[in-house]
Amino acid sequence: MIREIDLAFIKLHILYHAAEDEVYGIGLIEELARHGYKLSPGTLYPTLAKMVKLNLLTFESRTVNHKQRKYYRITPAGLAQLDKVKAKIVELYEEIVKNEKKRP
Ligand SMILES: [Zn+2]
Numbered sequence: 791m792i793r794e795i796d797l798a799f800i801k802l803h804i805l806y807h808a809a810e811d812e813v814y815g816i817g818l819i820e821e822l823a824r825h826g827y828k829l830s831p832g833t834l835y836p837t838l839a840k841m842v843k844l845n846l847l848t849f850e851s852r853t854v855n856h857k858q859r860k861y862y863r864i865t866p867a868g869l870a871q872l873d874k875v876k877a878k879i880v881e882l883y884e885e886i887v888k889n890e891k892k893r894p
Pocket of ligand 1: 821
């Protein structure tokens with residue numbers, strides 16, 4: 791079971807990677823596992839579908855080894871969202887991580 795907050799971090803990873811290059815389901819599951827998120831296709835695909843619905847991602851279906859695969863890319867709206875969130879990440883980092891170090 792993926793927690794609410796984890797899901798927000800996972801969405802940010804997806805946005806970031808979709809901005810760098812096109813991404814697909816299994817590739818994302820492997821990438822997110824590298825960060826310690828164990829994500830099942832049953833969680834990832836609805837998340838991707840939701841992000842498409844919100845116009846953060848677009849996809850293109852292509853056939854690879856006789857299988858249909860959806861390749862996702864970030865949209866201009868997704869990029870704008872990612873930029874906004876970057877500032878928030880810095881702010882959050884400064885408050886949560888940096889302040890904690892100052893504590894006695
Ligand atoms: Zn990542």
